[in-house]
Amino acid sequence: MARSQVAVRALLAASSLGLLLLTVLRSGHPVVVAVVVVVGLTAYACAVPDSPVVGVLVGGHVLHWLVAVPLPTVTTFTVSGWGWVLVAAWLVLAVHLSASLAASLPPGAALAAGTVRRWLRRASLAALFVVPVWAVTAVTAQQGVAGRVSFTYAAIAGTAILTAAVWLLSREPRS
DSSP: OOHHHHHHHHHHHHHHHHHHHHHHHHOSSOOHHHHHHHHHHHHHHHHOTTSTHHHHHHHHHHHHHHHHSOOOOOSSOOTTTHHHHHHHHHHHHHHHHHHHHHHTSOTTSOOOHHHHHHHHHHHHHHHHHHHHHHHHHHHHHHHTOTTOOHHHHHHHHHHHHHHHHHHHHHSOOOO
16 A cells, blocks of 8 residues: 555544544543444445445444533634534544545555645535534524524535635546
């Protein structure tokens, strides 16, 4: 296996286990069965990143977070409150992107520098655009704005902008 592939799979394992650790630490009562299952799924996803197990792994992480970690009750954007939700979102993104990058080439093929740069650019853009969606979610969850759809429209607009930006940045330059 190429050294670059080993590095990407190590990033997959580190981000998955980091998210698992964050979930356990933020939860009052972690679901032990989920912890064991996620560790097993992480090991399999690292070995075979082009399998459907990666989708199950991401879904398992999200489900475990939703079941085990209570919603923050603080109204500030501190690390002790909604900040951890943002960190968890970035870790889910890292799991997804590292698995996708590892699955994009055969294990023996080294990742070209241009490929890594393109993936890092896309990952940075996605991580950046997670922040407005997170902020809208945090504000609306704390205010209980029943009947006001302005935040929903803002989130939809942010998603549309993100989609357009990813599409524009992912196009190959014309030669």
